[in-house]
Amino acid sequence: MLTNPLGETRTLLLAVLSICIFLPCAVAAGTKIDVCHVPPGNPDNYHTISINDNALSAHVAHGDLLDSCNALCANLCDDGDACTIDDTGDCEIAGCPVERLPVDCDDSNACTSDSCDSLDGCINTEVVVCQSGEICNPETAICEPDGGPVITEFSVVTVGRSSITLRWMTDIPATSQLFFRLEGVGSFELGADDPDLETEHFIVLPTPFDGGLDANTDYELFARSASTTGASSDSNVIMVRTRR
Numbered sequence: 001m002l003t004n005p006l007g008e009t010r011t012l013l014l015a016v017l018s019i020c021i022f023l024p025c026a027v028a029a030g031t032k033i034d035v036c037h038v039p040p041g042n043p044d045n046y047h048t049i050s051i052n053d054n055a056l057s058a059h060v061a062h063g064d065l066l067d068s069c070n071a072l073c074a075n076l077c078d079d080g081d082a083c084t085i086d087d088t089g090d091c092e093i094a095g096c097p098v099e100r101l102p103v104d105c106d107d108s109n110a111c112t113s114d115s116c117d118s119l120d121g122c123i124n125t126e127v128v129v130c131q132s133g134e135i136c137n138p139e140t141a142i143c144e145p146d147g148g149p150v151i152t153e154f155s156v157v158t159v160g161r162s163s164i165t166l167r168w169m170t171d172i173p174a175t176s177q178l179f180f181r182l183e184g185v186g187s188f189e190l191g192a193d194d195p196d197l198e199t200e201h202f203i204v205l206p207t208p209f210d211g212g213l214d215a216n217t218d219y220e221l222f223a224r225s226a227s228t229t230g231a232s233s234d235s236n237v238i239m240v241r242t243r244r
């Protein structure tokens with residue numbers, strides 16, 4: 001069944017052709033390509049044909065679609081309901097599904113209610129709102145203390161005379177901060193800071209524009225990462241001596 005208006009599919013394909021004017025098109029000159037032929041008088045009888053690429057614009061102009069029909073089942077079988085599965089991947093032979101299965105909107109998160117809107121598709125709404133410093137456990141929907149990211153593999157990558165590069169991992173995307181002090185002297189201070197949310201963290205102490213460390217000197221270092229909730233955690237402290 002072709003339930004989409006033909007005008008809509010033409011608009012999509014003309015947009016694809018317009019892109020080809022400005023970018024190298026995947027279709028090489030003189031080669032054969034598949035199009036899904038949609039007979040204007042009998043759109044339900046769509047079928048894949050192979051054409052010369054130089055005939056593409058003419059085919060698109062009368063409503064054919066670029067690609068095989070089976071690759072376009074989501075479009076060809078669209079019933080206008082975002083909550084039903086239309087794409088079988090085999091609509092050219094088997095036709096569109098007679099009874100459509102519902103879209104699975106379960107996000108595997110017990111902290112959200114999952115529903116479907118026929119226009120917008122899946123909606124996952126947060127229903128458990130925790131107080132500051134707590135986070136909803138997606139398995140139990142219970143608010144628990146937010147201990148921040150779990151830091152592992154905190155280690156030295158390279159050591160120079162005036163800089164040290166460190167790496168660590170976090171179990172969730174988080175920021176990167178590195179604190180340091182001369183061994184046993186004073187309090188730790190922030191030496192490098194990266195607000196980007198990453199799970200693999202590389203950071204250079206100190207940042208290049210902050211001058212450098214002293215050569216052949218022992219420093220104590222630890223990493224801190226914070227998640228989007230603001231909860232942070234610290235690594236263990238390690239000691240590193242810069243090169244002579």
Ligand SMILES: [Ca+2]
Nearest residue numbers: 079081084086
């Ligand atoms: Ca649908």
Ligand SMILES: [Ca+2]
Nearest residue numbers: 107109112114
């Ligand atoms: Ca959910």
